[in-house]
Amino acid sequence: MTTEDLQTIDFAEGAVLLIDKPLDWTSFDAVRKIRNLIKIKKVGHAGTLDPLASGLLIVCTGKFTKRINEYMAQEKEYTGTFTLGATTPTYDLESEPVNIQSINHLSVTDIENATAGFLGEIDQVPPIHSAIKIDGKRVYELARKGVDVKLEPRKITIKEFEVNASALPIVSFRVVCTTGTYIRSLANDFGGALGCGAYLSSLRRTRIGAFTTEEAVTMETFEKVMRERKAKASDQLQ
Known part of the structure; x- marks a missing residue:
């Protein structure tokens, strides 16, 4: 998942986000932050990481929340x-x-x-x-x-x-x-x-499963791209 992908994803339709969860965040902290940034209620994660753990967190939006159990079951x-x-x-x-x-x-x-x-x-x-x-x-x-x-x-x-x-x-x-x-x-x-x-x-x-941290983005990067996306959309309305 690249920053270019994040610029065009239709979150309401459904997306699989690969997040590199930072230390001291709960998995729900990440979900709540993403939900607030993309303004979509239907957001969930596929497998909890403790606050003292970092690394890959799969976050699903829209229709892809139906596949959460599928992702959770993978090795x-x-x-x-x-x-x-x-x-x-x-x-x-x-x-x-x-x-x-x-x-x-x-x-x-x-x-x-x-x-x-x-x-x-x-x-x-x-x-x-x-x-x-x-x-x-x-x-x-x-x-x-x-x-x-x-x-x-x-x-x-x-x-x-x-x-x-x-x-x-x-x-x-x-x-x-x-x-x-x-x-x-x-x-x-x-x-x-x-x-x-x-x-x-x-x-x-x-x-x-087949998803790795090499494909993931940090929460800092995700927030930065979402703010850029919002600013771009605002400019286009003017």
Whole structure:
């Protein structure tokens, strides 16, 4: 998707927008911003990214909102970092590290070889600090109130899982997985398998199906083009 494409898209008729979501934005923040800029109510995203994650967000407008579930079901690729030697209640940096442990007993080979145990179809328990609903209530809301939440494991498939452990305790990774995979849970489970704990310290979604971040535009660029488009339309009316 180029800036030239954005100049001519009929948003009301329907469009698929590839947005590079910035850090600290919720997925709905991006949708709300786009909705305000294009003045179309029918706007939705195809797969949530947490505020602490950046990368590819598919946003659909008009008739293409009917295809949101189709895009959500496609495989995804992520890159990022795990930090070994501790855990967090949220499995990421939304909460403070606890259970600090030594990683001196681990070799780089040990860490890289541990990925094999997560390849293929596996059972994964989602984080209790997630938007999954139990009896109509978000489990993260229950968890914050101290309610003992238990979630059942779900079948997911990890198609590719690579790590680079050359900068310990930081481990860089790349994962290709099916929809429904929680990378936060993968971080926590990976640390458990190593016996030292781990949490997700950065995350970027780089691909959804055939769409990649290389094709995406930043929110800053999108806003700039929409303001230029509005100004051009105003000039033509004068």
